[in-house]
Amino acid sequence: MTGDAQQPTALVLSAHAADFVWRCGGAIALHGELGYAVTVVCLSYGERGESARLWKQGGMTLNDVKAERRREAEAAAAELGVHDIIFMDLGDYPLVVDRDDKDRLVDIIRAVQPRFMLSHSTYDPYNTDHMLTTSIAIEARMIAQAWGHNPGETVLGAPQLYLFEPHQTEQMGWKPDTFLDITGVWDRKRAAINCMGGQQHLWDYYTNVAENRANHFRRNSGGQAGGRAARYAEAFQSVYPRCVDEL
Amino acid sequence: MTGDAQQPTALVLSAHAADFVWRCGGAIALHGELGYAVTVVCLSYGERGESARLWKQGGMTLNDVKAERRREAEAAAAELGVHDIIFMDLGDYPLVVDRDDKDRLVDIIRAVQPRFMLSHSTYDPYNTDHMLTTSIAIEARMIAQAWGHNPGETVLGAPQLYLFEPHQTEQMGWKPDTFLDITGVWDRKRAAINCMGGQQHLWDYYTNVAENRANHFRRNSGGQAGGRAARYAEAFQSVYPRCVDEL
Amino acid sequence: MTGDAQQPTALVLSAHAADFVWRCGGAIALHGELGYAVTVVCLSYGERGESARLWKQGGMTLNDVKAERRREAEAAAAELGVHDIIFMDLGDYPLVVDRDDKDRLVDIIRAVQPRFMLSHSTYDPYNTDHMLTTSIAIEARMIAQAWGHNPGETVLGAPQLYLFEPHQTEQMGWKPDTFLDITGVWDRKRAAINCMGGQQHLWDYYTNVAENRANHFRRNSGGQAGGRAARYAEAFQSVYPRCVDEL
Amino acid sequence: MTGDAQQPTALVLSAHAADFVWRCGGAIALHGELGYAVTVVCLSYGERGESARLWKQGGMTLNDVKAERRREAEAAAAELGVHDIIFMDLGDYPLVVDRDDKDRLVDIIRAVQPRFMLSHSTYDPYNTDHMLTTSIAIEARMIAQAWGHNPGETVLGAPQLYLFEPHQTEQMGWKPDTFLDITGVWDRKRAAINCMGGQQHLWDYYTNVAENRANHFRRNSGGQAGGRAARYAEAFQSVYPRCVDEL
Amino acid sequence: MTGDAQQPTALVLSAHAADFVWRCGGAIALHGELGYAVTVVCLSYGERGESARLWKQGGMTLNDVKAERRREAEAAAAELGVHDIIFMDLGDYPLVVDRDDKDRLVDIIRAVQPRFMLSHSTYDPYNTDHMLTTSIAIEARMIAQAWGHNPGETVLGAPQLYLFEPHQTEQMGWKPDTFLDITGVWDRKRAAINCMGGQQHLWDYYTNVAENRANHFRRNSGGQAGGRAARYAEAFQSVYPRCVDEL
């Protein structure tokens, strides 16, 4: 998961094993093609709360479900060209993150030195694991910036934290400010989606989302005058302001 | 005010003659140096409500005050390298914009074909002229996009509308998402500020703002690790999402 | 457009000729089947701002475009079983509503005596006509409730005002609180959509929206336990609280 | 309505004839006893929209209703010790305020030179007249501050604008930051309320409000430790920050 | 506390022993009469923070106060026809809920299988126990929906979570969207209120609230045209959208 000085890096914090696929699979594949080493951290496997199909087929243990979700996530990561995928296995529904887990996450952040980070919306009354992950992402980013945390290590700069698209966006108070054209890597994202055997009811859902976000991309890049002919896009909300040399 | 196809353009909508100086003088000068033709539209001279110093010296008519504010604004525009400055003379405190004025503004927008626009915050309980200007900016941008408005003209694309920094930012519900480094053109902005003889109480105020926004630029470009050594900056809030190929 | 005392009624206020189709065509068809007489008021034809395809084919006058958009809207209304469709022809981009127009709208509201009303989101920085329509809807509803407005007429009760789904929901600050299952009338909504020859780029977009809102319907009616097997749904935000006898 | 330099003054802007009674009658009576000259401006009589009882009794003309509401308002003003009550007669449901009306209001504000102003909440989807009044209050306050508006007149300082309590506070987005103990003048407020023959359904409602706001006064002045033993209070939201010498 | 398949159920989560009485006693009694089995969970007795009257009389131990508050709550529950009342005794000021407590709460939720749940506002700077309770309610609801939590148990569906009325509603950011007519059960709610010997200062306060919410019920069910003649009502805010077959 190490970031080479020559190579740009990015870091995804995913509450459950599958979140990174639906919500930023296109961004991952695209930045891989742009030369980024993208690291994905799955805080849990979503074994209890996001594996209903597996539990319904019966005869499963918690370890069986974890193993299956891990297999799916690794397959999806391979399709997306993920540089490294790390499973922290912290449990889900509810996710629990203690001080040692935070420190481990800080170690990862410092090792990766990401140009940008990706995580969940700040509010989610359907899924408190999502909220907690973002809250931990913000806290760990802060600790990673502290000169007095493991003095001597290279401290973190000020990477953007993008909040990827949640389910039922309006209920989350999530408002995207950035649309990313993922047309060129759509086939890879759909291939990764197809790895998620446990959640087939979401395959077409997130295909619809990608198509409709492309409409937003076209509209915001050109209005009625046309705009870029994107066919698939992803949307993100920035937590921090950006620093530019041209508007 | 015409935008040449080879040359990028930008358009500033300023409620009163001086607003463009304090709030985006750096952006104007910088983009001029980057090759943009920047057009400034002053909807009024700020003759009634923002010329207290002139009125206090007595013996002034409304036309005297307008002439003096226009002279100041033109001098400031010259310092900033403004391509064109247009005075619509619509009155202030309160500013009044009728249907013909909107159409005139749409004509200007279409003639300029700006890559981005700049205007006021969307809320301002101290100054309703500011709110009205932004509301008109949004409406005129929409009309300029309509194929059926003066059919045959080139319609507008989807330029960003940046809201420049208001006075007492927190009371306006304004939240910047973009910091622009204006260190290289600061001397020109300060020179333009110095043209504003009628509002000397704001010269140091907006110098302080520029210095402190540079602190924010450094902090957001590098955290405790340093960041870009900007000494002067300006801050902006975007109305629309942006469309990108890399996060 | 008269509401018979025996028959429930509903009223849709659509800024442009096509809005009622994309945004609440399912609700219209469904309530028609439930026995409601649904009246649609189109404040404009969307002739200038939402007819790009017609203008691009050249040789069109404003009246040509209006006639074509009217024809489309009437065809769609027929597919949806609309009881009455009224074209106020107030112009678009920008829509302009004067005092007489408001009074005319109040007359319609009082004649219809709707159990509920439908209109746009309260905010829309892409389309000020939408915002204006909702603002007028709220004002006209208030006037229709006044005993001193045309004394002797039957005053309006307190119908709910539902805000139907805008484009780019998150940018509008629109948050749905009500999902309506339109599976049973989907074919009729799609048939109405297909009447909108001028905006073919939105046909699949709003089909995707209906499919994804059905996912939300299922999720909110049953969670992982299943929920109602809706395949198409529409979403609405309520302006006013509702009064109930059971939670 | 003139403010004497020795005497403090306050100004109430009431959309309809009765609003000042329910919403700030206590503040009016109390400040009268504190030596303020309080001027009340009623923009309309509430003749069309807030006089249902009168219209229901039949045989009324608009002028009859206005006369009756004026009589009630004057009686209430007398009970409250109002210094001056001005009826602008601008119509209601909807209230319409043109440029001349604004200028007239600015004249009043400058003549009164209020230490503070009182008006409605900034949002009210039940009553657009209320919103408009506050919007006009903010605009007129700004014009009254302009040195170039009727040069030579004494300009306005920066009086606070308090928003008094609307009906259904939560729907208005109104959040009080100031509780005023009106125990000592409650009898006078109730006497003024009793003058409002046209709206008897609100007498006990606003008595309940005053009792419950006193609970809030006690709770915020002392918590469980007791607090001031207020029995009646009114609540207000401030638009502008306040300037102090002690926290 | 078991929910019989034939019988609808509801679940109330009350931070302190008395909260359920003031805030949703009417809803409890009414749904009891409608055939619901309503279970109330009191996370604490409010022994430290909401029993000032008892402490002031001196000579009390913590257990004395708990016993007294329990006795009051049980008496009130009896008046309201509560099906089951459960005291978790988790402490107050501050309430502390650990992982085992959450699991116990999930067990209760699954046993009850409520059609809807009731709890506190999401924000309360006067009382962090209230906020915590709602946060736990949302988390426990999520866990109860997870197929992998105690596999084999019946998972929870998607019951609405209503937030009942807090004290000083506007400070809590609480906005009701549902008014419930409790006129028919008011006498029972008042009898339950009268059981709360420790907080007599709130008896009339919440009677005033019920009367004024009935005004809101009338206004929103009929406007000036009348509306339902409710005399007592309660107000609630919904956390989740609702799924309907008719608007």
Add this chain to the structure above:
Amino acid sequence: MTGDAQQPTALVLSAHAADFVWRCGGAIALHGELGYAVTVVCLSYGERGESARLWKQGGMTLNDVKAERRREAEAAAAELGVHDIIFMDLGDYPLVVDRDDKDRLVDIIRAVQPRFMLSHSTYDPYNTDHMLTTSIAIEARMIAQAWGHNPGETVLGAPQLYLFEPHQTEQMGWKPDTFLDITGVWDRKRAAINCMGGQQHLWDYYTNVAENRANHFRRNSGGQAGGRAARYAEAFQSVYPRCVDEL
């Protein structure tokens, strides 16, 4: 740290050793001169996260850094006339506050019996220690008000909690409602600032802030008419409403 019945008191909760200087040093010095005994509680020294300059000079241990930051804070407190400064040494980046720490804080609050409290903004995505401190301040204030917490002790009344100015105010959702003129004690605040050797990059930043807040003070106390000639000011946001006898 004891509050004498004759002497008014105030309490500052500062997440890190230096926060109280930048953010409310003027309020501290001014209230000292007004006769208040002001107690400052530093929850941590800011040793890990706000001491970059010390760590960069190398050869430092955590204890060295703590000692140096404590020395600076004590020197600053002396300049400001602080009555008592308490270091809780709870760690930073992240700050961790357990139940015993809360109880200790409640003891301090009860001992001080402050007329008002000061702490951080409620939101800060750059610094979660700040958010936590405010959240703890609200919780500890609540516990201190409880008659059943250490029965027999004097309970806390209802002191205001002012939120002092954060860095990058707009990103924190912080909106000041109170400006305090600190012109008379500015020299003492600047002397205290000069004690903060570890953060020299902030000396001029917070001088600029004080100058610009004085502009706001002047503007809000007099508008264009002048206002109080403050040269330095501080800004605060109130959490609770205030209770008054005159508006």
